[in-house]
Amino acid sequence: MDKRERLVVEHVPKGLLIGGRWQPAASAAEFEVEDPSLATPLCAVPDAGAEDGLAALAAAGEAQPGWAAVPPRERGDILRRAYEELIRRQDELALLMTLEMGKPVAESRGEVGYAAEFFRWFSEEAVRIDGGWQTAPDGGGRIWTMREPVGPALLITPWNFPMAMGTRKIGPAVAAGCTMVVKPAHQTPLSMLALAGILQEAGLPDGVLNVVTTTRPAEVCEPLLRDGRIRKLSFTGSTAVGRRLLARSADQVLRTSMELGGNAPFIVCADADLDKAVSGAVTAKMRNIGEACTAANRLYVHASLAEEFTGRLAERLAALPVGRGTEPGIQVGPLIDAAARRKVADLVDDARRGGARAVLGGEPVDDLPGYFYPPTVLADVPPDGRLLREEIFGPVAPVVTFESDDEAIALANNTVHGLVSYVFTESLRGALRYAESLEAGMIGLNKGLVSTPAAPFGGIKHSGLGREGGRLGIEEFLETKYVALDA
Known part of the structure; x- marks a missing residue:
């Protein structure tokens, strides 16, 4: 010090x-x-x-x-x-x-x-x-x-x-x-x-x-x-x-x-504004180094946008400097302790063994003291991957594709948790359908941050x-x- x-x-x-x-x-x-x-x-x-x-x-x-x-x-x-x-x-x-x-x-x-x-x-x-x-x-x-x-x-x-x-x-x-x-x-x-x-x-x-x-x-x-x-x-x-x-x-x-706990889905519809969606994903995933119950845990992206979205998200996260939070310009600090870093690494390793591909990151940071894990983006995530069922609590973004709104809603609701869900769409009709269909206490609609003292914060189901x-x-x-x- x-x-x-x-x-x-x-x-x-x-x-x-x-x-x-x-x-x-x-x-x-x-x-x-x-x-x-x-x-x-x-x-x-x-x-x-x-x-x-x-x-x-x-x-x-x-x-x-x-x-x-x-x-x-x-x-x-x-x-x-x-x-x-x-x-x-x-x-x-x-x-x-x-x-x-x-x-x-x-x-x-x-x-x-x-x-x-x-x-x-x-x-x-x-x-x-x-x-x-x-x-x-x-x-x-x-x-x-x-x-x-x-x-x-x-x-x-x-x-x-x-x-x-x-x-x-x-x-x-x-x-x-x-x-x-x-x-x-x-x-x-x-x-x-x-x-x-x-x-x-x-x-x-x-x-x-x-x-x-x-x-x-x-x-x-x-x-x-x-x-x-x-x-x-x-x-x-x-x-x-x-x-x-x-x-x-x-x-x-x-x-x-x-x-x-949470297991927040982040849904990017076919008609989403991709600039908004990528920025929202950075906010929803990286706030508090991903150590938040509201963090985007599962990123569901329409198949027509998945490749571009994943590449742009990886590019944005790669630009975030990692280091001690007291240093100027640092945007990604350490995880809270060794156990937290070990859990994140285990979840990523499990996904990669199942066929997931690391577009960015995927390995612990070894050249810094402390409990650092780098921003990570995973594609081709297997549907049975543990990180789609468990709260990651770290800077890891697993991307999964979907073909229809029905499929996205079913995937999003397939969890015991129900704290927050994020949806990016330019359709009013679609926004209303998602807001009414998603099983969560809070909805981020074209917005990657829901927390404010003036709003009721809380979840349903096991959240x-x-x-x-x-x-x-x-x-x-x-x-x-x-x-x-x-x-």
Whole structure:
């Protein structure tokens, strides 16, 4: 690390945040946070155990009644101040994110801005929580409905968007009046610790937000899920882990939000604008180095366009510089760790054994330290290739041809996942058919990026439950109470 990088890391609180105090783990255990571009440690943070998780829950439970009584405007003002501080410190926070996660600084800067927008959005939603009042149909009384915070929430965030996935959960919880225990991914805890410090500075009361960093998530989280004080679980991560958490949430009948894995199809119709389609594919595939649940995982291209599309996509991806994300001009950083790189390489090797042809890339980068894998474009991908069934989570674009819209829709829907689908067509009739036929919670129509704080984010089937962001985002943290009045 150079001097500026060292200062940015040193500026982050290195403790568990419990009841407003930064403290070590009860066991005094720590773990190292790694720079994936160099495969070297950045710093150490506390490695929490079950005792620490329960202490965080106790703090959240104690703070809940008082926090629920805070006026909505005050809750919104705290989020607004935090939004402004995130924007003010955007460059510093972007560098921190790049150091622990690997994405290029320019992309990290974009994520900090995106993360901040969730605080701005939910600062405005806090004062729009409403209820209802009506005369009973038979005239014999009144129907009064009110909205109340669901209560203490356990928020589990992933490593790929370490700040935005935090604000997308914390923002509506704060706005609704819920206290929280946050468990960030062990690969990228620093962004969350920095965010927690900013919320403290913005005036968030002690105990409302508690943060536990750990390499033992099951040991920390499972006692919380069994404890009746937690009333809400919000998780972003893999479908496999999501299933286990849903099962463990059943005993206490917890409210759950699950943003799980994806297997996004990217469909290029015969009448598509090829310039738009190629640009959209670069965005949908390469955002966050391909380490995104919304990443285009399967590229279905009409046979009449496939050769030209594949060549142009390979040309665009070949021009993206690969290297450490802190260096000027770099557009493709490392994958998060050795296991991630090994998985991507295995998926590509499996496809090539089945007959796939590497138009670009296809081999790990050996001349750089860290966990790099180059942008890769595959043609002639076998229909039974694992990378068409599994989430790649890397910069690999497998291209498959189709002959008709019916075939494309069937191929796209042939998955247990249903997070997002992308379609490029110049036909209004075709666009409407695809939008209505594709089994996904979100559709990118002639657009390779769907995420925005103002829209409901989430999937169907094995891609999850509930929605984050938009007007629906705060609903996940509110209960409805009905009062029958004899009036």
